[in-house]
Amino acid sequence: MVKAVQQRTLKTRAKLLDAAQAVISESGYEAMRVEEVVLRAGVAKGTFFAHFKDKDALMDQLIGAEIDRYLDGIEALPAPKTISEMSEAMMPLITFMTCERYVFDVILRHSGAAANADIGPIAMTFGRHAEVVTKWLWDQPFRKDIPAELQAEGVQAFMVQAISLMFCSLHNSIAPHERLETYLTAWLMPAT
Amino acid sequence: MVKAVQQRTLKTRAKLLDAAQAVISESGYEAMRVEEVVLRAGVAKGTFFAHFKDKDALMDQLIGAEIDRYLDGIEALPAPKTISEMSEAMMPLITFMTCERYVFDVILRHSGAAANADIGPIAMTFGRHAEVVTKWLWDQPFRKDIPAELQAEGVQAFMVQAISLMFCSLHNSIAPHERLETYLTAWLMPAT
DNA sequence: CATCTAAATTGACCGTGGTCAATATTGGAG
DNA sequence: CTCCAATATTGACCACGGTCAATTTAGATG
The missing domain is CATH 1.10.10.60 (Homeodomain-like)
Structure with a gap:
């Protein structure tokens, strides 16, 4: 029993x-x-x-819960109509993710999934974030040559890139907000 | 004295x-x-x-040196003419970066720069990699609406994203090579 | 209620990264 | 060569995450 x-x-x-x-x-x-x-x-x-399981597992849970709270706020927002609005909508989350270098490291370690194959809270939030962005892209005047899911993956990749450079002494002169906008414009609204 | x-x-x-x-x-x-x-x-x-300074600093040096060796190999190659060739050219480096989860974590931690503001070996290799890719893009039939440097930054962002997903139990069914090609095609050859 | 087993808790112990005051060595100056 | 100060080395010690055999407790059963 x-x-x-x-x-x-x-x-x-x-x-x-x-x-x-x-x-x-x-x-x-x-x-x-x-x-x-x-x-x-x-x-x-x-x-x-x-x-x-270990200290990291507790961090995964606490930080994951915090990210979820920010995603609640993001989901409550109307879908952004411009790149600028999209970048702005993501800023509170990015601010939290960069509140400490250590926090960002933990997030990166868990963003895919733990090495031991089971999905933790932070990995879940990355899935949820991709869903939210995908919904945003559904009826927007952005590129239509690739599926919204792929666009959302790119948005995440550039978000991580923008955050990484915030911690880089060579590149931290540009405001994160501006860098992210540059990336997203090039990614979502190519002018070829 | x-x-x-x-x-x-x-x-x-x-x-x-x-x-x-x-x-x-x-x-x-x-x-x-x-x-x-x-x-x-x-x-x-x-x-x-x-x-x-600490164990991580030694790792930074050893892994950075190894990455530099791969970059030597990459630089010796002729500039790739297609996305597929570009992806293929980067695969040996990617294979090393993913030889151990721990190695990738170290690389991520040092890819921007150490928290203490000085640039270490791995951060240098990321700069060098961006330069190599920028040169590649100089005379290629890819998009021309954004500078090559920005394109190179995107290539790095997608490389990291592709690698991250290799360690993710949800997404490791797709071959890294294919995923990277998908990303790079959407990034470098948008068809809007 | 008394009994019993699975589950939860304990804390002494370990592995390993990192520190620092004490000591030893180097190599230039006189 | 001798002396000396800057530099390198030492190893006992600490901090902290993590383990596990022993112990205690919850709560189901009769």
Whole structure:
């Protein structure tokens, strides 16, 4: 017989998530230490790893949840009619993704999928983001020679590229917003 | 007076690099342990960190050197005349970049520039790669509405995207070569 | 209620990257 | 050659993520 999940399991997990969120609110993602989290949650270190495969898995969950919140905001917006509007709509999400170098690294690591083949929260948000962009492109005056899904993949590729260059000392003179617009214009409205 | 770099400094660094390369040849990049390297080099652990800021800096150097070797090969090639040829020309490099998930992660982390603002070997190779691609695009029958430099940036963005999806369980059914061709065709030869 | 098993929790322990005050070595100046 | 200061090396030590055998607890069953 398979026993149901015990009550305390949910409680402990919630305590861990709350503690982690508290630490992050105070000191940022990079500063989060597993020891600090279990201390605040009032559990042993081993318990942490009984609930999360590793520290990265917790980050995946927390950052994924945050991205989802931004996607909620993006989805509530009307479909952008211009490249500029599209870029602007994506900026709050991009701002979060770049709040810390560490956060961006975690996102990149999980954006495809974990090496171990199962899709985590962040990977899910990339799927969702592609869907949102695809919907945007449905009835817009952009290029029609390639499917909207492919266009959306390109939008993601350029979003990542624009963010990467934000952290690059050679290229951080241009505003991210402008760079993204340049990319998206060239990608979505080619003038050949 | 500034004293010149001592002889032993060069010797020790060479010993460390050789030892690291040997470990990697035997067991791969991810399996490399600093302790193993200093053991083989016959120096103390502290010496390692006197020569390299951290383990990542050594990886940056070794992987950057390897990428440079592939770029040498790419530069020796005649400029590709079709998307297919271009994709093919980039495949050896891509194959190396994806030889280990860990290697790709290191490359991504360093592709822009280190957080601490100085450009490392891998970041340099990305600059060089962009130059090579820009030269390729100079006299090709691709789009002319945007500068070659911007096209080259896009080629890099799509290369990274194609590689990322190779590690993604949802998308690894399509051959990388084909995916990259699809991206590059849509990017370099829009048919609007 | 007492019993029993699967599930959850514990914390001592480990592996490995990284630090730093103490020590040893180099190589130029006198 | 001797002296000396700049430079390189050392290794004990720390930080922190992660493991696992032992222990405790939940909650179903009779």
